[in-house]
Amino acid sequence: QSVLTQPPSASGTPGQRVTISCSGSSSNIGSNTVNWYHQLPGAAPKLLIYVNDQRPSGVPDRFSGSKSGTSASLAISGLQSEDEADYYCAAWDDSLNVWLFGGGTKLTVL
Amino acid sequence: EVQLVQSGAEVKKPGESLKISCKVSGDSFTTYWIAWVRQMPGKGLDCIGIIYPGDSDTKYSPSVQGQVIISVDTSITTAYLQWSSLRASDTAMYYCARLRSGTYFRGGFDFWGQGTLVSVSS
Numbered sequence: 001q002s003v004l005t006q007p008p009s010a011s012g013t014p015g016q017r018v019t020i021s022c023s024g025s026s027s028n029i030g031s032n033t034v035n036w037y038h039q040l041p042g043a044a045p046k047l048l049i050y051v052n053d054q055r056p057s058g059v060p061d062r063f064s065g066s067k068s069g070t071s072a073s074l075a076i077s078g079l080q081s082e083d084e085a086d087y088y089c090a091a092w093d094d095s096l097n098v099w100l101f102g103g104g105t106k107l108t109v110l
Numbered sequence: 111e112v113q114l115v116q117s118g119a120e121v122k123k124p125g126e127s128l129k130i131s132c133k134v135s136g137d138s139f140t141t142y143w144i145a146w147v148r149q150m151p152g153k154g155l156d157c158i159g160i161i162y163p164g165d166s167d168t169k170y171s172p173s174v175q176g177q178v179i180i181s182v183d184t185s186i187t188t189a190y191l192q193w194s195s196l197r198a199s200d201t202a203m204y205y206c207a208r209l210r211s212g213t214y215f216r217g218g219f220d221f222w223g224q225g226t227l228v229s230v231s232s
Contacts, residue, residue, distance in 0.1 A: 044222040045207075
């Protein structure tokens, strides 16, 4: 069971906006920044959002991140079929002294 | 461009030792933290440890403390993950990844290796 809690699944239709939540605690999200990754089947994860709301070069602005207190969210607007993947949040935990990942959310584009 | 190239898949028996590698090229090796991330079959991501090649400062997840060793060889810009005695529960895909920030608690893992599949079975 992950210390960072994500819904196991999410879905939307092409063009819709979906959000994925990530809930933590004061020792991780509450005191450190949050990153988001997505992973296609059989591939390595890819960084989507870092430091809560920053996009690496090449990541479309359809992806956005936010953080409030001990929770964070990833929003995907203008949903596309190629967005179908597993999504993970991550944050450093000051108590465990380790990077934590959420359990992952499988996004289905209907 | 930054590249992380990992060693090939391994098939081992319980009790055997193993050392897998991650060759980093395209940018400074000694000024970015490198992580090892485990993904068990059908499961999510789990960071088992990070190392700073500049001084070999290493932080392990409590879930693997004492069971693995993370190290680097700066002369060949390569990071390693090793086991002295494998268990069936070590069966997983292992990724190395570079932390884009110079600080261990901030930034994201911006470049990833292709993964090394480790299978442990009698």
